[in-house]
Amino acid sequence: QWYQRRVHGKQWYQRRVHGKQWYQRRVHGKQWYQRRVHGVTQVTYRAAHNIGIAVDTPQGLLVPNIKNVQQKSILEISEELIALAGRGRDGKLTPDEMQGGTFTISNIGAIGGTSCQPVVVPPEVCIVALSKLQTLPRFDADGNVVARSLMNFSFSADHRTLDGATVARFSEEWKGFLENPTSMLLGLR
Helix, strand or coil, rough: CHCCCCCCCCEEEHHHEEEEEEEHHHHHHCHHHHHCCCCCCCCCCCCCCCECCEEEECCCCCCEEEEEEHHHCCCHHHHHHHHHHHHHCCCCCHHHHHHHCCCCEEEHHCCCCCCCCCCCCCCCCEEEEEECEEEEEEEECCEEEEEEEEEEEEEEEECCCCHHHHHHHHHHHHHHHCHHHHHHHHHCC
């Protein structure tokens, strides 16, 4: 599968490219960069695109974030994700690594999860939960049963700042990247 290729001796996983996919699709709308201040009607638009990555650790679920994803390659994101996850498991994350996120990716598929209703944690405005990739029977155009690789993902957003139509369009674009990853690679800077 495309997301399991070895590149420069490192194993690629789904989440390593999802952060870049999120950035690629979200660039066109400022509302994805914002943060809400609890109890205040002010919305702050952030120049830094810091992607929170949920990490299962002995201390529980932690969400460090990869800073300035807009300035990083997929390989740099991958290396930083591996380092953050390792420091999380070792209990060595810094306070700076745990704050400043603008969007969170939770990969419940890594532990076998197939569905989830993620909860937005303020001040972020959106979160996505990715399920495990499954091969399931589906009908093709001729009515024949064929094996298809399927992965569910669920978004939750703060509707005070992101409307459902915007999130639904983004979800379709993300799906397009998963189905045709070269389309994302062509748009990289």
